[in-house]
Amino acid sequence: MPEGHTLHRLAAQLEENFIGRPWRVSSPQGRFEAGAKRLTDRVPERAQAWGKQLFVHLGPDIWQVHLGLYGAFSFRGDSSFTAPATLGAPRVAAEEFTPSYAEDDWIIPQPATGAVRARIHVHNGWADLRGPARCAVLNPMQYEAIIARLGPDPLQQPVGETDTRLLEQFRSNLARRRISIGAALMDQAVIAGVGNIYRAESLFEEGVSPDTPANELRGAAVTALWERLTEQLRTGFAEGIIRTLRPEAPELGARGGDLRLRRHWVYQHQGTPCLRCGATIAERELQGRRLYWCPGCQPLPAATARS
Ligand SMILES: [Zn+2]
Numbered sequence: 001m002p003e004g005h006t007l008h009r010l011a012a013q014l015e016e017n018f019i020g021r022p023w024r025v026s027s028p029q030g031r032f033e034a035g036a037k038r039l040t041d042r043v044p045e046r047a048q049a050w051g052k053q054l055f056v057h058l059g060p061d062i063w064q065v066h067l068g069l070y071g072a073f074s075f076r077g078d079s080s081f082t083a084p085a086t087l088g089a090p091r092v093a094a095e096e097f098t099p100s101y102a103e104d105d106w107i108i109p110q111p112a113t114g115a116v117r118a119r120i121h122v123h124n125g126w127a128d129l130r131g132p133a134r135c136a137v138l139n140p141m142q143y144e145a146i147i148a149r150l151g152p153d154p155l156q157q158p159v160g161e162t163d164t165r166l167l168e169q170f171r172s173n174l175a176r177r178r179i180s181i182g183a184a185l186m187d188q189a190v191i192a193g194v195g196n197i198y199r200a201e202s203l204f205e206e207g208v209s210p211d212t213p214a215n216e217l218r219g220a221a222v223t224a225l226w227e228r229l230t231e232q233l234r235t236g237f238a239e240g241i242i243r244t245l246r247p248e249a250p251e252l253g254a255r256g257g258d259l260r261l262r263r264h265w266v267y268q269h270q271g272t273p274c275l276r277c278g279a280t281i282a283e284r285e286l287q288g289r290r291l292y293w294c295p296g297c298q299p300l301p302a303a304t305a306r307s
Pocket residue numbers: 274275276277278279294295296297298
């Protein structure tokens with residue numbers, strides 16, 4: 001599933017290619033026809049990501065997109081329309097095409113292939129949304145209700161800064177939950193934007209067992225986890241992929257050179273020796289998603305282990 005950094009990249013991409021320009025919206029597949037009618041022939045004002053949610057604001061109408069497990073946007077256009085081929089779940093690369101234009105000088109999009117829920121089209125390009133978990137037009141009350149249920153998103157902080165208000169929200173959200181920290185990090189009401197990979201990798205790097213009760217994580221440990229997630233999400237936003245393992249990491253020493261293609265410490269490395277301590281990386285299911293951790297680097301706190 002796309003994690004928060006992908007949604008922020010998507011919002012930035014929509015800002016670059018669509019926001020502030022007249023657009024046309026359609027639903028080639030038909031399932032978003034009424035919504036498309038409402039949004040088309042207008043000028044989108046702002047694209048906003050909050051965790052795994054994307055919102056595009058058009059006055060009192062807000063287009064909400066949640067990519068879920070399979071959703072993605074694909075982008076096409078002429079040479080003045082710079083965008084990656086896709087953002088979201090992995091897709092095949094787009095084929096070459098020669099742009100042609102209608103009488104009003106708008107580019108003529110290629111026929112939609114597959115189940116395109118929504119197509120957004122500006123004069124020099126277009127984007128197709130396929131497979132979202134949610135695609136809807138909200139009114140301000142519905143939007144506020146969704147926002148109110150979302151926890152703080154580390155990518156809402158200005159680059160290089162910690163917003164203590166967001167950090168304290170995260171702290172108080174954890175303090176009110178008796179579920180494990182492994183479960184809490186996936187709860188978008190606790191912290192928004194973290195998915196399975198960031199959960200595994202942030203807890204590993206902080207040496208926190210995923211089974212630690214969320215309300216037992218306190219003080220500097222909460223701050224360090226927030227800072228770690230912030231750094232990881234920012235790197236993912238900048239690079240477009242999640243890479244938490246760096247070959248130059250000091251603890252890898254000379255081994256780093258052989259690990260250039262490996263991106264993660266524990267995520268999907270179950271059954272292999274931990275690169276830090278040599279213990280075997282463990283894996284099990286938690287609430288329907290795979291959980292990965294190193295029992296050597298992430299022991300349960302003694303108090304929890306006893307109870
Ligand atoms: Zn280890």
